[in-house]
Amino acid sequence: MSDTDPVVVLDDAQCWELLRGQELGRLVTHVGRVIDIFPVNYVVDDETIVFRTAEGSKLFELTVNDEVVFEVDDHTDDEAWSVIVRGHAHRLDTAGEVEHADSLPLRPWIPTLKYNYVVVKPDALTGRLFRRESEPDRYGIQQY
Template sequence: MADTPGPVVALTDSQCWERLRSQELGRLVTRVGDVLDIFPVNFVADGESILFRTAEGSKLFELTVNDEVLFEVDDHTDTDAWSVIVRGHAHALDDSAEVERADGLGLRPWIPTLKYTYVRIEPASLSGRAFERGPEPDRYGVQQY
């Protein structure tokens, strides 16, 4: 048996955070009752948490009803790809010292709207996968065991 890794490799927590810190756009998944929503948000990794800004609206309302969220970030090139999923709890920052500190992180809206509320996602768990891209194996030929 070969010692080379397969086309899918689990990432360590450290590798997940490294990849999260390399990106600015993720997807926030919320759930209220039986309804799931997904929102693209620009973000920063702040230590080992995720921080984004938002305005009053459905996203913020849904987080007050149920603070359990998923947050996904991914990227790819011609040769590889990866995906990191954060499962956690989101809460709006309401402490003035926390808000002032968050203001110093340089997180700015991508669209010309006012977003006064910072939201922090505190991870409960983190998982990631790295993928080697390549052609599909022959589905009908002789397969190696």
């Protein structure tokens, strides 16, 4: 792959670096035929994603089916990127787990009480970097 390729595949280390630099992601859950997406603020702890949530549909759906997709992206004028984490999520319930999670720099963005910590443990991690440039001529002679 050259430096001019418009799409660059990121390795795991690059993906984790990008994830550590953000605070907002999207959690995708599915129960039966229902697929939901939830914006959540999060923190990376080692190589897991941790977020807090209140009782409700998100937590309920995770107890029914713990398979999730978590997505984070960002962009500038010159490039954009996206990282996808596929894995399993579960609520932290031991005193030690919760005590550790309390020490993380994770605070709710809105003034609501969120007593439940959830951790996403990845099974697979993929990321792409996109170079933002002008679109090639669609009607001219193309290279093959």
